Amino acid sequence: VPRTINVGELIDRARDHDPRAIARLISLVEDASPELREVAAALAPHTGRAMVIGLTGSPGVGKSTSTSGLVSAFRAAGHRVGVLAVDPSSPFSGGALLGDRVRMQEHATDPDVFIRSMATRGHLGGLSWATPQALRVLDAAGFDVVLIETVGVGQSEVEIVSLADTTLVLVAPGMGDGIQAAKAGILEVADIFVVNKADRDGADQAIRELKHMVSLGRREQEGPSWRQPVVRTIAARGEGLTDVVEAIEAHRTWMAEHGELERRRTARASAEVEAIALAQLRDRMGDLRGGDALAQYAKQVMAGELDPYAAADALVAGLADATAG
Ligand SMILES: Nc1nc2c(ncn2[C@@H]2O[C@H](COP(=O)(O)OP(=O)(O)OP(=O)(O)O)[C@@H](O)[C@H]2O)c(=O)[nH]1
Ligand SMILES: [Mg+2]
Numbered sequence: 001v002p003r004t005i006n007v008g009e010l011i012d013r014a015r016d017h018d019p020r021a022i023a024r025l026i027s028l029v030e031d032a033s034p035e036l037r038e039v040a041a042a043l044a045p046h047t048g049r050a051m052v053i054g055l056t057g058s059p060g061v062g063k064s065t066s067t068s069g070l071v072s073a074f075r076a077a078g079h080r081v082g083v084l085a086v087d088p089s090s091p092f093s094g095g096a097l098l099g100d101r102v103r104m105q106e107h108a109t110d111p112d113v114f115i116r117s118m119a120t121r122g123h124l125g126g127l128s129w130a131t132p133q134a135l136r137v138l139d140a141a142g143f144d145v146v147l148i149e150t151v152g153v154g155q156s157e158v159e160i161v162s163l164a165d166t167t168l169v170l171v172a173p174g175m176g177d178g179i180q181a182a183k184a185g186i187l188e189v190a191d192i193f194v195v196n197k198a199d200r201d202g203a204d205q206a207i208r209e210l211k212h213m214v215s216l217g218r219r220e221q222e223g224p225s226w227r228q229p230v231v232r233t234i235a236a237r238g239e240g241l242t243d244v245v246e247a248i249e250a251h252r253t254w255m256a257e258h259g260e261l262e263r264r265r266t267a268r269a270s271a272e273v274e275a276i277a278l279a280q281l282r283d284r285m286g287d288l289r290g291g292d293a294l295a296q297y298a299k300q301v302m303a304g305e306l307d308p309y310a311a312a313d314a315l316v317a318g319l320a321d322a323t324a325g
C-alpha cells in the first residue's frame with residue numbers, strides 16, 4: 001500500500017527549515033513521483049528568491065573544498081545556504097558522496113546548511129531535468145544562497161549555466177586547465193575564473209593565461225560586457241574565498257544594472273518548460289499506436305519506402321491527431 005503524502009504539510013515543514021522534509025521533497029521531484037506536479041505547483045509561489053551560484057571544473061580541481069569554504073563565508077554573512085553536488089557520471093543519489101561528506105563535514109550539524117548529492121546519469125536530459133526541480137525546493141525552503149557543484153564533463157558545464165545566476169569555473173595550475181577551458185568553450189560559460197591550488201607551481205602562469213584569454217574574448221564582444229575576473233585561491237586553507245564572494249557580489253550588481261539577472265532567469269525558466277514539454281512529447285510518441293508507431297516508420301525508412309523527413313512528418317501528424325482525438 002503506497003503511503004499517502006501530504007504535500008502541503010511537507011512544504012510547510014520545509015519552509016520551517018525541517019531538513020527531513022526538504023530531503024523528502026527533493027526525493028519526490030527527483031524520482032518523478034506521482035506527487036511531482038502537486039509539489040511543483042505548491043512550490044511555485046515561494047520561488048525566485050535564492051541566489052544561485054554554479055561551480056564547475058575538472059575532477060579534483062577543488063570544487064567541494066571551495067564550496068565548503070563558500071558555505072562558511074556566506075554563513076558568516078548570515079545567509080542560509082543550500083548545496084547541490086551534482087555528479088553526472090554516477091547513478092547513485094541521495095546521501096552525500098564520500099568525498100563530499102569529508103569535505104563538507106564541518107557544516108553537517110549546522111541547521112542553516114543543507115547539502116545534497118544528486119546523480120543525473122539515467123535521467124533523460126541529465127542536469128536539465130532533475131536539478132532545476134531540486135533547486136526550486138531549496139529556493140522555496142528559504143535558502144538565500146544555493147551552490148551547485150558539478151564536474152565539468154561534456155554538456156554539464158553548459159547546462160549549469162542555464163541554472164545558475166553566476167557561474168564559477170575552477171582551474172588548477174599545471175593541469176593544462178586553462179587551455180582545456182578554452183577548447184571546451186568554458187570561456188563563454190564562466191562569469192568568474194578561480195585559479196585554485198595557488199600553493200602549487202604555475203599558478204601565476206595560469207592566471208596570466210586566463211587574463212589574456214579574457215582580454216582576447218572581450219575584443220570580440222559588442223556592447224557592455226562583464227569582464228570575467230580571475231581570482232586566486234587556496235581553498236584547502238580557506239585563502240582567497242572572500243575575494244570569490246566579492247567577485248560574486250560584483251557580478252550580481254553588474255547583472256542587476258544591465259537587466260542580465262532577469263534575462264538569465266527567463267532563459268532558465270524557458271529551458272525548464274521546454275525540457276518538460278519535450279519529455280512529454282517523447283512519452284506520447286512512445287505511446288502512439290500502442291508504442292509501435294516509431295518502430296513501424298523506422299522499418300519503412302530502412303526498407304527505402306519512406307524518407308526520414310516524411311516519416312517524422314507522419315509521426316508528428318499522428319501526435320497531433322492523437323491529441324485532437
Ligand atoms: N594543494 C592544494 N590542494 C587542494 C586545494 N584545494 C583542494 N585541494 C585538494 O584537492 C583534492 C580534491 O579536492 P575536492 O574539493 O574534492 O575537488 P573536487 O573538484 O570537488 O573533486 P570532484 O568532485 O571529485 O571532481 C582534495 O584532496 C583537496 O584537499 C588547494 O588549494 N591546494
Ligand atoms: Mg567534489
